[in-house]
Amino acid sequence: MREKLKERLGNRSRYKGTFSKYGVKLAYKGWPRVTLCLTDVKAVPSDETVTDHLWFNETKEFQSLGPLYPEDVVAFDARVRPYEKGYVNNREEVDMRETDYRLSHPTHVAIVEYSKCHWECRERGVKHYETCPRCGYHNDLDAEVCRRCSYRFVEQPQPTPTKTYTQITLKPSIL
Numbered sequence: 001m002r003e004k005l006k007e008r009l010g011n012r013s014r015y016k017g018t019f020s021k022y023g024v025k026l027a028y029k030g031w032p033r034v035t036l037c038l039t040d041v042k043a044v045p046s047d048e049t050v051t052d053h054l055w056f057n058e059t060k061e062f063q064s065l066g067p068l069y070p071e072d073v074v075a076f077d078a079r080v081r082p083y084e085k086g087y088v089n090n091r092e093e094v095d096m097r098e099t100d101y102r103l104s105h106p107t108h109v110a111i112v113e114y115s116k117c118h119w120e121c122r123e124r125g126v127k128h129y130e131t132c133p134r135c136g137y138h139n140d141l142d143a144e145v146c147r148r149c150s151y152r153f154v155e156q157p158q159p160t161p162t163k164t165y166t167q168i169t170l171k172p173s174i175l
Contacts, residue, residue: 005101017041071115078103
């Protein structure tokens with residue numbers, strides 16, 4: 001359990017975390033949702049570590065930052081909320097739920113420190129991710145298929161014409 005977050009229950013304050021990776025979680029209806037993992041999450045004024053990692057949905061505020069690179073430091077405002085996690089099986093009367101704490105509703109999201117990779121990729125024009133043209137998800141460069149919408153990145157070979165036809169114009173004949 002995240003004891004440091006429990007102490008801040010219900011309070012909205014400023015935090016920062018180091019971007020680690022993108023992920024995907026299944027949605028009830030529609031496409032899977034894009035998530036992102038922040039590690040080493042700290043409270044900004046005190047620089048006290050509140051948790052080792054947190055997963056967030058990629059909201060419009062995170063999307064407005066553009067693609068994030070590993071080791072980018074992101075600052076945001078969030079509220080501490082409880083949630084239940086664990087396994088439940090009513091048929092066999094198994095209830096292993098427990099209350100844990102998370103940061104919810106991140107706002108005022110900003111990159112406060114760019115990683116070395118972020119600048120190198122921008123200067124050289126090197127892509128760190130393959131962005132899906134259909135859904136916009138940031139896939140690994142070696143991906144052949146988008147993790148979110150199954151779009152194929154591998155180019156399909158274009159069919160080559162086997163025969164060429166020439167157009168023949170006929171003159172009207174005189175009888």
